[in-house]
Every structure is written in structure tokens, then in C-alpha cells.
Amino acid sequence: MPDDVTVDLWRQHMANMVTLGKFKPEIDHLVLDGIPRNVEQAKLLESDIKVEALFHMVCHDTSKLEERLKRRALRDNRLDDASDKVIHDRLETYQKETKPVLDYYGEKLVKEIDAEQFPFEVTRDILSQVHTTKAERKNRKLAEVAA
16 A cells, blocks of 8 residues: 555544544544654654654564564464465565664664563553653643743
């Protein structure tokens, strides 16, 4: 799917979430998963969001990552996605298209999360980083007012 269509679909979804009261931009934090997938999408989203942190799920053991992807595909009944070739292609696409997003946002915003942990630990670490980022933003605003 073209990047502009993907981002437009995301915009429509977010507008619906706001209309339904499920997302309140003035008070809620938004944690995205799966978008932006590449630098072009990141550029298209610049007018919509202010990125305060980017969570990079790190799994150093490629065999664990491949096994996790295979289990998830089988669990979600996506049998085609469980093949070794599809998993290899997904990892190759990640290296080529998604990993450059980390460079685009810069190392100051990138927060590494150990993806080899249990899911509840990953969630805990992400929420901890959200809390830290929120506190840093509040401190910046206080410093601006005091200046």
C-alpha cells in the first residue's frame, strides 16, 4: 500500500477515535505500533504528531526473533506468514525500510527496549519510558515559564 494512503487511513482512524472520545489529544499520550514503517511515512506524519520518544524493540538473538514471529503467525492463523522465507523477507524489509526510521528521529529520541523479556516486562519498560518522557516535557515547560 502506498505510504500516503497508509498515513491517510491512520489520520481517518485517529479522527474517528477523537470523535468517539476514545482519544483526547490534549491529555492522552499516543503510542504507535507499526506506523511509521519507513522514513517517508515519518515525514508524512510530521504535521500530525510530535514524536517525543521512539521505542526500539531489540532482540539480539535472531533465532529467538524468528521463532517468535513464527509462533505469532501460527497463533493468529496466518499460516503463510509462518514460513521461513516470509520471515526472512520481513526481517530484510525491516533492515532496509524500517531501521532507517531510527536514524531519522535521532538517537536522542530512541529508547531501546529489551524485546527478549516477557511481554508484561516489555509493557512495563515502555510505560516507564512514557512516564519519564512525560516528566521531561513537564520540566521543560516549567523551565520555559520560569525563564
